[in-house]
Amino acid sequence: MQRRDMLIGAAVLGTPALARAQAGWPTRSIRMIIPFPPGGTTDILGRLIAPPLSAALGQQVVVENRSGGAGAAGVVETLRAPPDGHTICITISTLITATLLTRQPYHPVNDVSPILHLADVANILVVNKALPIASVAELIAYARANPGRLAYGSAGIGTSQHFAAELFQQAAGVSFVHVPYRGGGPALLDLVGGQVQLMFGNASSTLPFVRSDQVRGLAVTAAARQSYAPELPTIAEAAIPGYGVVEWYAVVGPAGIPAPVTERLNREILAIVGTPEARARILDLGAEVVGGTSAEFGAFLRDDLVRMEALVRRAGIRSE
Template identity: 75%
Template sequence: MQRRTLLAATAALAAPALVPALAQPAWPNRPIRLIIPFPPGGTTDILARYIGPPLSAALGQSVVIENRTGGAGTVGALETMRAPPDGHTICITISTLITTALLSRQPYHPVNDVTPILHLANVANILVVNKALPVHSVAELIAYGRANPGKLSYGSPGIGTSVHLSGEMFKQATGIDMVHVPYRGGGPALADLVGGQLQLIFGNASSTLPFVRGDQVRALAVTAATRQSYAPELPTIAEAAIPGFAVAEWYAVIGPAGIPAPVTARLNREILAIVGTQEGRARLLDMGSEIVGGTPEEFGAFLRADMARTEALVRSTGIRME
């Protein structure tokens, strides 16, 4: 009798501990929302639509891509951070996550309010001009800009993006008076460049390369520190005219703060498996992207360091919300 009583008491004590474990649903147990903070046609959208189908197959759930645009990516970022931290909402974001937070009052912290999942890739920008503009090199562009102050307009996917930073750094280094025209994404800006509403853009390689290869725009140089294998004929801006000039944009996967570590690790592993294959690396390289990879912890450390670097860059260029 005493033994039965002891067993019953032990079971009663263990039962509450078992309930939470049994109540935890398997992950994922419903479709994954993959938020893209820019319109279709830009680099983030291209990456998402490449990753989405194989990620769906790996997880056994649909991956639903949602373009939530506006505020240079802040609308999509905020949508992500407000989602439950259960791993069913993730976002492919870019460097502007940090930059726009430094330039304006945003209702979130770009490091503390996110779960770092994967540093996906780095993408350089390509300086391209409308084909009607009578310039064929960076030196000729600088000479034209100095001779025609205020007559050059350059577009960007939004204030604080690497495309915008490239333009502002170019203005600062050359003394050219150029007008910045922010758009809701890289796709619309490139369309206006082809149409003649803009004269130039420092477009992300991933979304700009098809326009270069289609002979719709004229490429002058890349913003990276070294020449890029996808367009080795293009000089860097540093070697062409401005020593030390170097800008690249990072692309990453994040979620709302508080996603369980096992879920974060699984997402990191599955997405890296998609882009890390020989085919995946070749596909992204063809888009102008270089795979970075690494662990969620490494990406978290990178985020903190990049916030410090970006803050210094914003101060030195004097960039502000327009």
């Protein structure tokens, strides 16, 4: 396929150089590409993992921020690298959604070596405090009685916040007005100010607003209650059985990385994030460590692509 050739090139696979790299891997420093600017959750995770991973592998792991295209630019940079395990990427759910909404030079499953399903970040369904709404059931009833009068903010088209809201509307039989922002921060500020009435906000940024009583938290979008906010029910238990949406974080590389290398990376990174100190730090970000094998994450990617394709088609979601 032409776009696959753009990324890896058929000549790279099966070469003697690749075989040698597998046998003595790693033979040089490892690039850990973060497809977002410094300071965000993805960057924090990368800088949490890199030092102990360097020690475990005996080679320096260099964190490299390559932002742009809602995370797509860093992914493309990663997938263009030789599949020898010396270039990896910490990416998020937009690995898939970017290809569904915009033209990208990669396939989110076929052109990727899955390494580890690192963590999940739920969204929190929050409403402006002026609304007479204290539960998910009350929100659904209010929306049905006032069609088209509720607007929700999101961090942008194609984000997990956007998809969480679209899935909610389909499942609940309600309709909101979507107001996409250039990031979750401005959307949250407008929610507090009443310019929008509700939001499915990323937990790491939204929870402080709930804790400080600036917005009213109704539920989390994950399939299970979250340990950082156990008082918040899931949307599934509150009103919509089977509902579940999270923003996932994962470690990937270009397609064709030898299995022993991906398995070693999986084990080492999982050991790092499994320590009590790392788990506590990740929990502070509003994230829950997931784990599992590389094969399990590969199966998850395939299933998520099918699910997101169906949602985009049903909701008629289009890029700006």
